[in-house]
Structure formats: structure tokens, C-alpha cells
Amino acid sequence: MIAKTMAVDLTKLRIELRKRGLSRSNLNNDPVKQFSLWFTEAIDSGIVEPSAMSLATADESEIGIRTVLLKYFDDKGFVFYTNYKSKKSCQIETRPEAALLFSWLTLERQIKIVGSVEKVSSLESIKYFASRPKDSQIGAWASKQSTTISSRNILQSQFESMKQKFSSGEVPLPDFWGGYRVIPRTIEFWQGRESRLHDRFIYQRKKDGWTISRLSP
DSSP states (O other): OOOOOOOOOOTTOOOOOOSOOOOGGGSOSSHHHHHHHHHHHHHHTTOSSTTEEEEEEEOSSOEEEEEEEOOEEETTEEEEEEETTSHHHHHHHHSOEEEEEEEEGGGTEEEEEEEEEEEOOHHHHHHHHHHSOHHHHHHHHHOOTTOOOSOHHHHHHHHHHHHHHTSSSOOOOOTTEEEEEEEEEEEEEEEOOGGGOOEEEEEEEETTEEEEEEEOO
16 A cells, blocks of 8 residues: 655745835945844844854755854854864865855844855964863864764763863864854845835945845845
């Protein structure tokens, strides 16, 4: 007997977006300043983990996407930290390009960032690593990120082993761990509107600054 394929109809799962609009006159000419404004509003609104962002990377054979945390941003770009031997790092080394997506749906907002990727300096990685809780530092040593393990017990055992190793003194920065900076080429701001006539504005980097264009939803 052939099992029936389960089908889930979501066509009626619909919410009308109508909180506010977004016009060109509302936007700062600098996309990083505009990002900072929206990011502050996301924090003030009480969103859980407003710094959480989807990170998409790819190599010649596969596309990957996962959630990471934004740890720093400025005019140079948007920084996150990870294991340099992870799947995403291998893809970045092969193809140093990435896309980021911040989805703040309670504010009916999204921000999409696309650009090139480079490693941050060792000094930046050391500074951030030193600011992490000690157990998080030890966790970076214990986990061979993206590799297959047979059970959680192995991970826990590795953690306890590293915890014993670094029981006294500071935990050093692993040579396989550090930060990446996404240098934006485009930054798009999306604001939900009624009747699915959403407002979308894209900043595109040019030699002499940024251009701003409205996109059809």
C-alpha cells in the first residue's frame, strides 16, 4: 500500500500588514546610519535576539544558510564570529561572498545585505573572544563545528576535557576561530504595507557613495 503524501495548505494563513509606511524622505542617505536606526528600534521594541541574522553562503556545489549573531557593525561592514573550519567558513574561503537577512516581523520589517566577505584582524578576534563568558570560550575549543559526531556525550566529554585544560588562567583564542566582515555592496530595507504593496528601498554602493532606488514589491 502506497502511503498518502501529506499536504499542508497554507493559502489562508494571511496577515494584513498595515503598521506604517516607508518613504524616500524617511531614509538616511547613509545605509549604515539607517540600519543603526532600525536596529535601535528593534532593540527598543523588545524583539528577542534582534542581532540574529540569516547568513547565506555558497560554493560551486552547494548553498548554505544558517542563523548567526551580528556582533559589530560600522562603515566598514557587518561582523560575525565562527569556527574557521566550519562549513560556512569553507564556503566563504571558496567564494568570499555572502547575504545577510534580518527579519523583524513584529515590526513588519526586513533588511537584506549582500556583499563580499573578509576575515577581521587577529586583534579584533582576540578582543571579542576575551569578552565572551569562559564557558563559551571553552565551547569554541571543544566543538569541531560542522563535523559528524555519534552522540552528545562526545561533545560533552570534549568540553569537560577542555574545561580541565584551561581550569587555571585565561582561555586563549583558538587559531581556528575568529571573525568575518561582510562588506556591503547592496543594503535593502523592506517595510510591510497593506494589500501586499510593500515599501522596498535598495542602497547600491558606487565609487562616490550610495544610490537609493525604490523597488516594486
